[in-house]
Amino acid sequence: MKCDLCDKAAVVHEIIIRNGVSAEVHLCAEHAIAAGYPLPIEQPIADIFPQIAAVAKVEGAKGKERTARCGACGLTYPAFRKSGHLGCPACYDAFSPLLDQVIERAQAGATHHVGRSPRGGDSGASAERVFAMRAKLMRDLESAVAAEQYERAAKLRDELKTFDSPTS
């Protein structure tokens, strides 16, 4: 059984009955946490975050120009080449080393940033922030379902999907 919100295997399965209407929920570990469900197997949060960050790397490491895909936002490398726009901060790592060459060519051979950096140090804890954004959408979705605002719920579900699934 796949997760309702992405292609990963669902680990949480629930049937919600509200006012006589039942709905099935199937979620992967990541989305289950986002929606506030306890995981069936005790899995510390710390184990989940590196997983999310790792998705980008593993998928990018295939290195194939046609198949590289950002695990965080779902953008494919060919789609990036077509539009010239990256999908999220994690794309920079997901598309390495293909992207590195593109950047170096565009930047007259430069390979590293040497300018200012944020005062608070590295703020690129990007996977966690994407995660937090999803979590918020999931909470909104839940409360929309609870309040029987089905139109709103459908909209939120669509938004979650554009967040999760590749468009190309």
Add this chain to the structure above:
Amino acid sequence: MAAPFSAALSQIGPDSDVVVTSRVRLARNIAGLPFISRASNAVRLEVMRIVRRAVDHSVAQVSPEKREGLQWIELQNAPSRDRILLAERHLVSRHFAHSDGPRALALSHDEHASVMVNEEDHLRIQCLCAGSGLRDAFNAAFELEGALAESTSFSFHPRWGYLTACPTNVGCGIRLSSMLHLPGVVIMKEAERIKRAAADLHLAVRGYYGEGSEAIGDFYQFSNQTTLGAAEESLLENFHQVILPQIVGYEREARSAALDRHRARLEDFVLRSNALLNAARLLTADEATKHLSRIRLGSVLGIVKIELTTIQRLLLQVQPAHLSVVDPRATEGDEIEREVRASHVRGALAHPLTPPAQAE
């Protein structure tokens, strides 16, 4: 909408004979959120909420004289005329003015500082100044960026620096640009050479309204293309102290060469345009811009006695949305618009040494 003529575009600054305005723009993205191309409306609204909060918070951070803050304009709710006014004033790109979805502009009252929210990047912090005063714009842009960073964190990568939607901006995320008036270079048929030299220096050359636009009235925007591998200060130094003086010097030489060798041709060029603007009963925006450009050259060279500020203001006022502010009849039809434009130009040039009256 604020008074239309506080814009840097209508003011005079260093090297104003050649440099109309200069701008420093910083691209920043909120850490952890997807970039605009993958952002749902919910994400865009979240970006706007975060930036608005940061803008409100930043008011307390900046120097006391700027403490009145930035006004917040949500473009998806703004009337189309206001959006076009902003584009004509070069405060937003034309693409940003006409695109869809939640997006905003935070704008200082003097219009020198602004933040485009949800353009290509979550934030485009920009500071504009008259003439070649890039140093002031640079300092102002980083002051604003620093104030915004107090309450939000920007996406930053240990190797690539500030992450941007388009990798051509990655690193410093800084774009330094100047709008140059280069009629001398054009008259001397050197424009293509300048463009080639610019490409060798890693500069982008664009038209009057930025990316993809035409060079109307011999106005060209020059900007740096590399944002990685050099610190912000040295990018500024290179653009402001090395590149800009070269191009400005080139234009001044071209003008004096034209005066020496082809004085009659140059005077003819300027005075015909002056006569046309004083006589025409119908004018299109492009036609007006073209001839105003020529009397701008004439004013700088002393061929006509017209204040540069008068011409700068007219260059704005002949644009369609600005014209409709000057005289609402301009929206009543194409011919009426051209008639109103011609009449406004004649009126302003009848008193060439006093700037045109401010219209609200």
